[in-house]
């Protein structure tokens with residue numbers, strides 16, 4: 129635990145300190161990537177509790193993923209010690225769950241209510257046809273709720289019960305929301321009910337990183353914060369501590385055509401004259417691109433064949449090439465499908481990988497099947513052990529293909545188990561909690577930043593994270609911006625894709641590589657690809673073109689690690 133007291137805000141710069149120590153009332157912190165928004169948020173919370181006597185149990189912090197919530201909690205514990213346990217930290221879904229649990233009866237739910245699994249939802253949808261009201265009624269008759277209900281039912285309850293609103297407003301007098309640019313209508317409604325217009329609501333975010341409109345998020349809520357909350361105080365942070373100057377310059381140029389922040393500024397705090405330029409690799413094919421990533425990783429970690437896995441994680445910022453760990457490296461892509469060739473190339477060379485998307489955990493192949501096994505009546509004991517034996521059973525069952533066309537393969541089962549295991553270990557033997565968290569969680573929640581493995585992430589999943597080395601692969605027109613054959617994306621869609629590109633570039637601390645393949649198999653055939661126009665607005669002087677003189681890689685080299 130750090131020294132509580134005078135030193136608490138010492139690790140912040142002047143503007144961060146202004147934000148962290150601002151008085152109560154609505155507060156909007158608008159700042160670009162890497163400016164310390166999340167850091168400022170934790171310090172503000174710690175400062176309020178440790179210095180101003182705010183009770184931790186009066187604080188509610190909402191983040192976008194459970195992984196982010198866990199990290200926030202960890203950082204709060206480091207600053208405040210045990211006191212941090214009394215702060216409520218979670219996602220919007222977990223907040224909805226709290227309210228629903230405490231008011232299940234009022235919501236017309238029986239004591240055994242739970243979140244519907246896939247099969248139950250599909251069944252209800254089929255029975256109800258197009259009629260969404262009928263669909264919800266069917267669920268409710270079985271004491272089931274779906275993910276939307278987790279927010280909409282609490283909103284309904286609160287709307288109709290001023291006393292309930294008062295109760296929660298008294299409980300959570302200080303509310304903090306990270307990544308506020310990605311709230312959707314219902315989440316926004318919930319916040320408005322929980323926080324009075326002059327309440328202590330602190331919203332933090334960056335409109336230029338709004339990337340979830342496909343799930344209903346709307347950056348307008350961010351942009352009109354001032355109108356919704358009385359006398360809102362605005363603080364801007366402009367110093368970027370994350371990225372080297374060339375990376376930051378490239379990112380700032382990349383977002384310029386679509387920026388939603390008037391007078392956007394992002395100044396590099398890191399001014400290392402030796403900083404590497406952005407590496408740009410024009411690959412001949414997808415296989416060549418994967419090979420480029422592998423070759424570069426080989427170089428970054430100082431030779432795969434010599435690499436010892438027990439080297440442990442050190443602070444690798446600015447580590448020279450050759451001294452990096454696998455965990456320092458992330459490969460980012462627009463669509464999950466792009467990960468295949470990269471996983472193959474890295475795995476063949478024995479490079480451990482950790483692959484996560486932003487999709488819901490329960491949508492992953494194998495996860496329904498496993499949860500059904502776990503629900504067998506009479507089963508008990510630690511979930512981790514039960515998970516393992518369910519997986520063994522299923523892997524055996526799926527090892528021989530059945531006549532009724534089972535699509536699953538044992539590999540699906542094992543990779544699903546790998547994603548579910550950290551959650552199982554956390555919840556002990558509470559099956560209900562496990563299933564709840566599974567239904568609301570995303571794949572990226574189980575990302576272990578310390579795992580000695582290269583991180584393979586969709587751009588959406590990489591939000592909020594940072595890595596010393598980032599490869600942004602597939603920087604091609606039609607892929608980023610994503611486009612389906614025969615359809616033209618709207619201006620708005622292109623702008624969102626550009627923001628996604630910006631999010632990708634700004635995950636990098638020391639080294640950033642962008643690559644594009646000249647040919648790619650997409651939508652049923654091999655297509656000629658051209659680099660994304662998003663690259664065109666970046667000054668060519670910020671790039672180092674790689675691979676002009678094609679380096680050779682001995683094909684027969686044996687890279688065995690595990």
Ligand code: ATP
Nearest residue numbers: 139140141160161162163164165166167369370592
């Ligand atoms: P994003 O928009 O990507 O979520 P962010 O604004 O939340 O970014 P943080 O993740 O909080 O940024 O901080 C980025 C990096 O900069 C972290 O490694 C953090 O520790 C570091 N950092 C932030 N503020 C300072 C500071 N005042 N001094 C030194 N390092 C800092």
Ligand code: MG
Nearest residue numbers: 165166306592
């Ligand atoms: Mg952040």
